[in-house]
Amino acid sequence: MHSGSTGVELKGDIASKTLNPGDVVLVQGSVEAIENLNTNSNMLVIENEDLDLGTKRSFVPLYIMVAVAALAASNLLPISIAAMLGLIGMLVFRLMNWSDVGNAMNIPIIMLIVASLSLGNALEITGGSDYLAEFFVYMTGAMSVPFILSTLMLLMAILTNVVSNNAAAVIGTPIAINIAQQLGAPIEPFVLAVLFGANMSFFTPIGYKTNLLIMGAGGYKFNDFVKIGLPLAFIMWVAFSIILPALYL
Structure with missing residues:
Protein backbone atom coordinates (compact mmCIF):
# COMPACT_ATOMS: atom_id res chain seq x y z
CA MET A 1 0.00 0.00 0.00
CA ASP A 52 -3.71 -17.80 -16.35
CA LEU A 53 -2.25 -20.79 -14.51
CA GLY A 54 -4.99 -23.32 -15.07
CA THR A 55 -4.29 -24.83 -18.51
CA LYS A 56 -2.26 -27.95 -19.16
CA ARG A 57 -0.23 -26.00 -21.72
CA SER A 58 1.07 -23.70 -19.01
CA PHE A 59 2.96 -26.62 -17.42
CA VAL A 60 4.89 -27.49 -20.60
CA PRO A 61 7.71 -24.99 -19.87
CA LEU A 62 8.10 -26.61 -16.44
CA TYR A 63 8.44 -30.05 -18.02
CA ILE A 64 11.00 -28.70 -20.49
CA MET A 65 13.02 -27.09 -17.70
CA VAL A 66 13.04 -30.34 -15.70
CA ALA A 67 14.12 -32.28 -18.80
CA VAL A 68 16.98 -29.86 -19.48
CA ALA A 69 18.17 -30.06 -15.86
CA ALA A 70 17.91 -33.87 -15.87
CA LEU A 71 19.89 -34.23 -19.11
CA ALA A 72 22.64 -31.95 -17.82
CA ALA A 73 22.76 -33.44 -14.31
CA SER A 74 22.98 -37.01 -15.64
CA ASN A 75 25.84 -36.01 -17.98
CA LEU A 76 23.90 -37.31 -20.98
CA LEU A 77 24.35 -33.95 -22.68
CA PRO A 78 26.40 -30.82 -21.99
CA ILE A 79 24.37 -28.07 -20.36
CA SER A 80 24.73 -25.87 -23.47
CA ILE A 81 23.28 -28.57 -25.76
CA ALA A 82 20.50 -29.43 -23.30
CA ALA A 83 19.55 -25.75 -22.99
CA MET A 84 19.52 -25.38 -26.78
CA LEU A 85 17.19 -28.37 -27.08
CA GLY A 86 14.98 -26.81 -24.42
CA LEU A 87 14.84 -23.59 -26.44
CA ILE A 88 13.92 -25.54 -29.57
CA GLY A 89 11.19 -27.30 -27.61
CA MET A 90 9.75 -23.96 -26.48
CA LEU A 91 9.68 -22.81 -30.11
CA VAL A 92 8.17 -26.07 -31.41
CA PHE A 93 5.33 -25.96 -28.88
CA ARG A 94 4.83 -22.26 -29.71
CA LEU A 95 5.36 -21.21 -26.12
CA MET A 96 7.60 -18.41 -27.37
CA ASN A 97 8.69 -16.91 -30.68
CA TRP A 98 11.95 -15.61 -32.08
CA SER A 99 11.18 -12.06 -30.96
CA ASP A 100 10.90 -13.35 -27.37
CA VAL A 101 14.33 -14.97 -27.77
CA GLY A 102 15.84 -11.70 -28.94
CA ASN A 103 14.19 -9.69 -26.19
CA ALA A 104 15.41 -12.13 -23.53
CA MET A 105 19.04 -11.69 -24.56
CA ASN A 106 20.84 -9.11 -22.41
CA ILE A 107 23.30 -7.70 -24.93
CA PRO A 108 25.28 -5.56 -22.42
CA ILE A 109 25.87 -8.62 -20.20
CA ILE A 110 26.93 -10.71 -23.21
CA MET A 111 29.34 -7.99 -24.37
CA LEU A 112 30.73 -7.67 -20.85
CA ILE A 113 31.47 -11.42 -20.71
CA VAL A 114 33.04 -11.37 -24.20
CA ALA A 115 35.17 -8.35 -23.33
CA SER A 116 36.26 -9.97 -20.06
CA LEU A 117 37.29 -13.17 -21.84
CA SER A 118 39.22 -11.13 -24.41
CA LEU A 119 40.96 -9.18 -21.66
CA GLY A 120 41.91 -12.41 -19.89
CA ASN A 121 43.35 -13.85 -23.11
CA ALA A 122 45.21 -10.60 -23.80
CA LEU A 123 46.79 -10.65 -20.35
CA GLU A 124 47.97 -14.21 -20.91
CA ILE A 125 49.25 -13.74 -24.48
CA THR A 126 51.05 -10.43 -23.88
CA GLY A 127 52.63 -11.57 -20.63
CA GLY A 128 50.58 -9.13 -18.58
CA SER A 129 49.47 -11.86 -16.20
CA ASP A 130 53.13 -12.85 -15.67
CA TYR A 131 54.03 -9.26 -14.86
CA LEU A 132 51.14 -8.83 -12.43
CA ALA A 133 51.96 -12.16 -10.80
CA GLU A 134 55.62 -11.19 -10.39
CA PHE A 135 54.59 -7.85 -8.90
CA PHE A 136 52.17 -9.55 -6.50
CA VAL A 137 54.80 -12.09 -5.40
CA TYR A 138 57.35 -9.29 -4.98
CA MET A 139 54.99 -7.29 -2.77
CA THR A 140 54.09 -10.34 -0.67
CA GLY A 141 57.46 -12.09 -0.85
CA ALA A 142 58.07 -12.13 2.90
CA MET A 143 54.68 -13.67 3.62
CA SER A 144 53.77 -17.32 3.91
CA VAL A 145 51.94 -19.11 1.10
CA PRO A 146 48.63 -19.35 3.05
CA PHE A 147 48.78 -15.62 3.74
CA ILE A 148 49.46 -14.89 0.06
CA LEU A 149 46.51 -17.10 -0.85
CA SER A 150 44.27 -15.21 1.56
CA THR A 151 45.48 -11.85 0.25
CA LEU A 152 44.73 -12.88 -3.34
CA MET A 153 41.20 -13.91 -2.38
CA LEU A 154 40.68 -10.57 -0.59
CA LEU A 155 41.79 -8.63 -3.67
CA MET A 156 39.40 -10.64 -5.84
CA ALA A 157 36.56 -9.94 -3.37
CA ILE A 158 37.24 -6.21 -3.68
CA LEU A 159 37.60 -6.34 -7.47
CA THR A 160 34.37 -8.29 -8.01
CA ASN A 161 32.38 -5.56 -6.26
CA VAL A 162 33.75 -2.97 -8.67
CA VAL A 163 33.45 -4.97 -11.89
CA SER A 164 31.34 -8.07 -12.57
CA ASN A 165 32.21 -11.41 -11.00
CA ASN A 166 32.74 -12.88 -14.47
CA ALA A 167 35.31 -10.22 -15.28
CA ALA A 168 37.06 -10.67 -11.94
CA ALA A 169 37.28 -14.45 -12.43
CA VAL A 170 38.54 -14.22 -16.01
CA ILE A 171 41.14 -11.59 -15.15
CA GLY A 172 42.25 -13.21 -11.89
CA THR A 173 42.56 -16.85 -12.99
CA PRO A 174 45.67 -16.55 -15.23
CA ILE A 175 47.29 -14.31 -12.62
CA ALA A 176 46.57 -16.87 -9.89
CA ILE A 177 48.09 -19.67 -11.97
CA ASN A 178 51.27 -17.65 -12.52
CA ILE A 179 51.49 -16.79 -8.82
CA ALA A 180 51.24 -20.47 -7.88
CA GLN A 181 53.91 -21.41 -10.42
CA GLN A 182 56.31 -18.74 -9.18
CA LEU A 183 55.79 -19.85 -5.58
CA GLY A 184 56.12 -23.53 -6.48
CA ALA A 185 52.73 -24.13 -4.85
CA PRO A 186 49.73 -26.17 -6.05
CA ILE A 187 47.62 -24.34 -8.62
CA GLU A 188 44.22 -25.56 -7.38
CA PRO A 189 43.94 -23.50 -4.16
CA PHE A 190 44.93 -20.28 -5.95
CA VAL A 191 42.36 -20.81 -8.71
CA LEU A 192 39.73 -21.62 -6.07
CA ALA A 193 40.72 -18.49 -4.15
CA VAL A 194 39.99 -16.44 -7.27
CA LEU A 195 36.65 -18.17 -7.86
CA PHE A 196 35.52 -17.85 -4.24
CA GLY A 197 36.69 -14.25 -4.03
CA ALA A 198 34.99 -13.38 -7.32
CA ASN A 199 31.69 -14.64 -5.93
CA MET A 200 31.77 -12.46 -2.81
CA SER A 201 29.92 -9.82 -4.80
CA PHE A 202 27.29 -8.80 -2.30
CA PHE A 203 28.53 -5.70 -0.49
CA THR A 204 27.89 -3.24 -3.34
CA PRO A 205 24.83 -2.98 -5.60
CA ILE A 206 27.05 -3.01 -8.71
CA GLY A 207 28.77 -6.26 -7.71
CA TYR A 208 26.20 -8.42 -9.48
CA LYS A 209 23.23 -7.76 -11.75
CA THR A 210 20.70 -9.25 -9.32
CA ASN A 211 21.94 -6.80 -6.67
CA LEU A 212 20.73 -3.97 -8.91
CA LEU A 213 17.42 -5.73 -9.49
CA ILE A 214 16.59 -6.11 -5.81
CA MET A 215 17.94 -2.63 -5.06
CA GLY A 216 15.30 -1.11 -7.32
CA ALA A 217 12.49 -3.47 -6.39
CA GLY A 218 13.09 -3.35 -2.65
CA GLY A 219 13.99 0.30 -2.35
CA TYR A 220 17.39 -0.49 -0.81
CA LYS A 221 20.26 1.97 -0.55
CA PHE A 222 23.99 1.51 -1.14
CA ASN A 223 24.65 1.36 2.61
CA ASP A 224 22.17 -1.52 3.01
CA PHE A 225 24.39 -3.74 0.87
CA VAL A 226 27.47 -2.70 2.83
CA LYS A 227 25.85 -3.37 6.21
CA ILE A 228 24.74 -6.90 5.30
CA GLY A 229 27.12 -7.93 2.53
CA LEU A 230 30.42 -6.80 4.04
CA PRO A 231 30.14 -8.91 7.24
CA LEU A 232 28.99 -11.89 5.17
CA ALA A 233 31.93 -11.50 2.77
CA PHE A 234 34.31 -11.17 5.73
CA ILE A 235 33.00 -14.41 7.27
CA MET A 236 33.40 -16.25 3.96
CA TRP A 237 36.89 -14.82 3.42
CA VAL A 238 38.07 -15.94 6.86
CA ALA A 239 36.49 -19.38 6.44
CA PHE A 240 38.03 -20.05 3.02
CA SER A 241 41.37 -18.62 4.17
CA ILE A 242 41.44 -21.44 6.72
CA ILE A 243 39.84 -24.21 4.64
CA LEU A 244 41.86 -23.86 1.41
CA PRO A 245 45.34 -24.07 3.01
CA ALA A 246 44.17 -26.94 5.22
CA LEU A 247 43.00 -28.94 2.20
CA TYR A 248 45.65 -28.11 -0.40
CA LEU A 249 48.82 -26.76 1.27
Whole structure:
Protein backbone atom coordinates (compact mmCIF):
# COMPACT_ATOMS: atom_id res chain seq x y z
CA MET A 1 0.00 0.00 0.00
CA HIS A 2 1.40 3.39 -1.02
CA SER A 3 0.20 6.60 0.58
CA GLY A 4 -0.64 9.27 -1.97
CA SER A 5 -0.57 12.06 0.60
CA THR A 6 2.81 11.33 2.19
CA GLY A 7 4.49 9.49 -0.68
CA VAL A 8 5.72 6.65 1.53
CA GLU A 9 5.04 2.93 1.52
CA LEU A 10 2.75 1.76 4.31
CA LYS A 11 3.62 -1.60 5.85
CA GLY A 12 1.79 -3.90 8.21
CA ASP A 13 -1.75 -5.24 8.37
CA ILE A 14 -3.79 -3.36 5.79
CA ALA A 15 -6.97 -3.97 7.81
CA SER A 16 -5.68 -1.53 10.44
CA LYS A 17 -5.00 1.21 7.88
CA THR A 18 -7.38 3.96 6.83
CA LEU A 19 -7.56 4.60 3.09
CA ASN A 20 -7.32 8.22 2.01
CA PRO A 21 -7.86 9.81 -1.41
CA GLY A 22 -4.83 9.15 -3.63
CA ASP A 23 -3.66 5.98 -1.86
CA VAL A 24 -2.50 3.15 -4.13
CA VAL A 25 -3.21 -0.48 -3.21
CA LEU A 26 -1.93 -3.63 -4.93
CA VAL A 27 -4.77 -6.18 -4.97
CA GLN A 28 -4.78 -9.82 -6.04
CA GLY A 29 -8.06 -11.62 -6.62
CA SER A 30 -10.49 -13.15 -9.08
CA VAL A 31 -11.71 -11.30 -12.15
CA GLU A 32 -15.14 -10.89 -10.56
CA ALA A 33 -13.67 -9.43 -7.38
CA ILE A 34 -11.58 -6.89 -9.28
CA GLU A 35 -14.57 -5.87 -11.42
CA ASN A 36 -16.65 -5.49 -8.25
CA LEU A 37 -14.03 -3.11 -6.83
CA ASN A 38 -14.20 -1.04 -9.99
CA THR A 39 -18.01 -0.79 -10.09
CA ASN A 40 -19.28 -1.07 -6.53
CA SER A 41 -16.73 0.87 -4.50
CA ASN A 42 -15.02 4.23 -4.31
CA MET A 43 -11.85 2.72 -5.77
CA LEU A 44 -10.55 3.09 -9.32
CA VAL A 45 -8.74 0.15 -10.95
CA ILE A 46 -5.85 1.85 -12.72
CA GLU A 47 -4.28 -1.23 -14.28
CA ASN A 48 -5.03 -4.93 -14.20
CA GLU A 49 -3.30 -8.01 -15.53
CA ASP A 50 -4.76 -11.47 -16.02
CA LEU A 51 -2.68 -14.44 -14.90
CA ASP A 52 -3.71 -17.80 -16.35
CA LEU A 53 -2.25 -20.79 -14.51
CA GLY A 54 -4.99 -23.32 -15.07
CA THR A 55 -4.29 -24.83 -18.51
CA LYS A 56 -2.26 -27.95 -19.16
CA ARG A 57 -0.23 -26.00 -21.72
CA SER A 58 1.07 -23.70 -19.01
CA PHE A 59 2.96 -26.62 -17.42
CA VAL A 60 4.89 -27.49 -20.60
CA PRO A 61 7.71 -24.99 -19.87
CA LEU A 62 8.10 -26.61 -16.44
CA TYR A 63 8.44 -30.05 -18.02
CA ILE A 64 11.00 -28.70 -20.49
CA MET A 65 13.02 -27.09 -17.70
CA VAL A 66 13.04 -30.34 -15.70
CA ALA A 67 14.12 -32.28 -18.80
CA VAL A 68 16.98 -29.86 -19.48
CA ALA A 69 18.17 -30.06 -15.86
CA ALA A 70 17.91 -33.87 -15.87
CA LEU A 71 19.89 -34.23 -19.11
CA ALA A 72 22.64 -31.95 -17.82
CA ALA A 73 22.76 -33.44 -14.31
CA SER A 74 22.98 -37.01 -15.64
CA ASN A 75 25.84 -36.01 -17.98
CA LEU A 76 23.90 -37.31 -20.98
CA LEU A 77 24.35 -33.95 -22.68
CA PRO A 78 26.40 -30.82 -21.99
CA ILE A 79 24.37 -28.07 -20.36
CA SER A 80 24.73 -25.87 -23.47
CA ILE A 81 23.28 -28.57 -25.76
CA ALA A 82 20.50 -29.43 -23.30
CA ALA A 83 19.55 -25.75 -22.99
CA MET A 84 19.52 -25.38 -26.78
CA LEU A 85 17.19 -28.37 -27.08
CA GLY A 86 14.98 -26.81 -24.42
CA LEU A 87 14.84 -23.59 -26.44
CA ILE A 88 13.92 -25.54 -29.57
CA GLY A 89 11.19 -27.30 -27.61
CA MET A 90 9.75 -23.96 -26.48
CA LEU A 91 9.68 -22.81 -30.11
CA VAL A 92 8.17 -26.07 -31.41
CA PHE A 93 5.33 -25.96 -28.88
CA ARG A 94 4.83 -22.26 -29.71
CA LEU A 95 5.36 -21.21 -26.12
CA MET A 96 7.60 -18.41 -27.37
CA ASN A 97 8.69 -16.91 -30.68
CA TRP A 98 11.95 -15.61 -32.08
CA SER A 99 11.18 -12.06 -30.96
CA ASP A 100 10.90 -13.35 -27.37
CA VAL A 101 14.33 -14.97 -27.77
CA GLY A 102 15.84 -11.70 -28.94
CA ASN A 103 14.19 -9.69 -26.19
CA ALA A 104 15.41 -12.13 -23.53
CA MET A 105 19.04 -11.69 -24.56
CA ASN A 106 20.84 -9.11 -22.41
CA ILE A 107 23.30 -7.70 -24.93
CA PRO A 108 25.28 -5.56 -22.42
CA ILE A 109 25.87 -8.62 -20.20
CA ILE A 110 26.93 -10.71 -23.21
CA MET A 111 29.34 -7.99 -24.37
CA LEU A 112 30.73 -7.67 -20.85
CA ILE A 113 31.47 -11.42 -20.71
CA VAL A 114 33.04 -11.37 -24.20
CA ALA A 115 35.17 -8.35 -23.33
CA SER A 116 36.26 -9.97 -20.06
CA LEU A 117 37.29 -13.17 -21.84
CA SER A 118 39.22 -11.13 -24.41
CA LEU A 119 40.96 -9.18 -21.66
CA GLY A 120 41.91 -12.41 -19.89
CA ASN A 121 43.35 -13.85 -23.11
CA ALA A 122 45.21 -10.60 -23.80
CA LEU A 123 46.79 -10.65 -20.35
CA GLU A 124 47.97 -14.21 -20.91
CA ILE A 125 49.25 -13.74 -24.48
CA THR A 126 51.05 -10.43 -23.88
CA GLY A 127 52.63 -11.57 -20.63
CA GLY A 128 50.58 -9.13 -18.58
CA SER A 129 49.47 -11.86 -16.20
CA ASP A 130 53.13 -12.85 -15.67
CA TYR A 131 54.03 -9.26 -14.86
CA LEU A 132 51.14 -8.83 -12.43
CA ALA A 133 51.96 -12.16 -10.80
CA GLU A 134 55.62 -11.19 -10.39
CA PHE A 135 54.59 -7.85 -8.90
CA PHE A 136 52.17 -9.55 -6.50
CA VAL A 137 54.80 -12.09 -5.40
CA TYR A 138 57.35 -9.29 -4.98
CA MET A 139 54.99 -7.29 -2.77
CA THR A 140 54.09 -10.34 -0.67
CA GLY A 141 57.46 -12.09 -0.85
CA ALA A 142 58.07 -12.13 2.90
CA MET A 143 54.68 -13.67 3.62
CA SER A 144 53.77 -17.32 3.91
CA VAL A 145 51.94 -19.11 1.10
CA PRO A 146 48.63 -19.35 3.05
CA PHE A 147 48.78 -15.62 3.74
CA ILE A 148 49.46 -14.89 0.06
CA LEU A 149 46.51 -17.10 -0.85
CA SER A 150 44.27 -15.21 1.56
CA THR A 151 45.48 -11.85 0.25
CA LEU A 152 44.73 -12.88 -3.34
CA MET A 153 41.20 -13.91 -2.38
CA LEU A 154 40.68 -10.57 -0.59
CA LEU A 155 41.79 -8.63 -3.67
CA MET A 156 39.40 -10.64 -5.84
CA ALA A 157 36.56 -9.94 -3.37
CA ILE A 158 37.24 -6.21 -3.68
CA LEU A 159 37.60 -6.34 -7.47
CA THR A 160 34.37 -8.29 -8.01
CA ASN A 161 32.38 -5.56 -6.26
CA VAL A 162 33.75 -2.97 -8.67
CA VAL A 163 33.45 -4.97 -11.89
CA SER A 164 31.34 -8.07 -12.57
CA ASN A 165 32.21 -11.41 -11.00
CA ASN A 166 32.74 -12.88 -14.47
CA ALA A 167 35.31 -10.22 -15.28
CA ALA A 168 37.06 -10.67 -11.94
CA ALA A 169 37.28 -14.45 -12.43
CA VAL A 170 38.54 -14.22 -16.01
CA ILE A 171 41.14 -11.59 -15.15
CA GLY A 172 42.25 -13.21 -11.89
CA THR A 173 42.56 -16.85 -12.99
CA PRO A 174 45.67 -16.55 -15.23
CA ILE A 175 47.29 -14.31 -12.62
CA ALA A 176 46.57 -16.87 -9.89
CA ILE A 177 48.09 -19.67 -11.97
CA ASN A 178 51.27 -17.65 -12.52
CA ILE A 179 51.49 -16.79 -8.82
CA ALA A 180 51.24 -20.47 -7.88
CA GLN A 181 53.91 -21.41 -10.42
CA GLN A 182 56.31 -18.74 -9.18
CA LEU A 183 55.79 -19.85 -5.58
CA GLY A 184 56.12 -23.53 -6.48
CA ALA A 185 52.73 -24.13 -4.85
CA PRO A 186 49.73 -26.17 -6.05
CA ILE A 187 47.62 -24.34 -8.62
CA GLU A 188 44.22 -25.56 -7.38
CA PRO A 189 43.94 -23.50 -4.16
CA PHE A 190 44.93 -20.28 -5.95
CA VAL A 191 42.36 -20.81 -8.71
CA LEU A 192 39.73 -21.62 -6.07
CA ALA A 193 40.72 -18.49 -4.15
CA VAL A 194 39.99 -16.44 -7.27
CA LEU A 195 36.65 -18.17 -7.86
CA PHE A 196 35.52 -17.85 -4.24
CA GLY A 197 36.69 -14.25 -4.03
CA ALA A 198 34.99 -13.38 -7.32
CA ASN A 199 31.69 -14.64 -5.93
CA MET A 200 31.77 -12.46 -2.81
CA SER A 201 29.92 -9.82 -4.80
CA PHE A 202 27.29 -8.80 -2.30
CA PHE A 203 28.53 -5.70 -0.49
CA THR A 204 27.89 -3.24 -3.34
CA PRO A 205 24.83 -2.98 -5.60
CA ILE A 206 27.05 -3.01 -8.71
CA GLY A 207 28.77 -6.26 -7.71
CA TYR A 208 26.20 -8.42 -9.48
CA LYS A 209 23.23 -7.76 -11.75
CA THR A 210 20.70 -9.25 -9.32
CA ASN A 211 21.94 -6.80 -6.67
CA LEU A 212 20.73 -3.97 -8.91
CA LEU A 213 17.42 -5.73 -9.49
CA ILE A 214 16.59 -6.11 -5.81
CA MET A 215 17.94 -2.63 -5.06
CA GLY A 216 15.30 -1.11 -7.32
CA ALA A 217 12.49 -3.47 -6.39
CA GLY A 218 13.09 -3.35 -2.65
CA GLY A 219 13.99 0.30 -2.35
CA TYR A 220 17.39 -0.49 -0.81
CA LYS A 221 20.26 1.97 -0.55
CA PHE A 222 23.99 1.51 -1.14
CA ASN A 223 24.65 1.36 2.61
CA ASP A 224 22.17 -1.52 3.01
CA PHE A 225 24.39 -3.74 0.87
CA VAL A 226 27.47 -2.70 2.83
CA LYS A 227 25.85 -3.37 6.21
CA ILE A 228 24.74 -6.90 5.30
CA GLY A 229 27.12 -7.93 2.53
CA LEU A 230 30.42 -6.80 4.04
CA PRO A 231 30.14 -8.91 7.24
CA LEU A 232 28.99 -11.89 5.17
CA ALA A 233 31.93 -11.50 2.77
CA PHE A 234 34.31 -11.17 5.73
CA ILE A 235 33.00 -14.41 7.27
CA MET A 236 33.40 -16.25 3.96
CA TRP A 237 36.89 -14.82 3.42
CA VAL A 238 38.07 -15.94 6.86
CA ALA A 239 36.49 -19.38 6.44
CA PHE A 240 38.03 -20.05 3.02
CA SER A 241 41.37 -18.62 4.17
CA ILE A 242 41.44 -21.44 6.72
CA ILE A 243 39.84 -24.21 4.64
CA LEU A 244 41.86 -23.86 1.41
CA PRO A 245 45.34 -24.07 3.01
CA ALA A 246 44.17 -26.94 5.22
CA LEU A 247 43.00 -28.94 2.20
CA TYR A 248 45.65 -28.11 -0.40
CA LEU A 249 48.82 -26.76 1.27
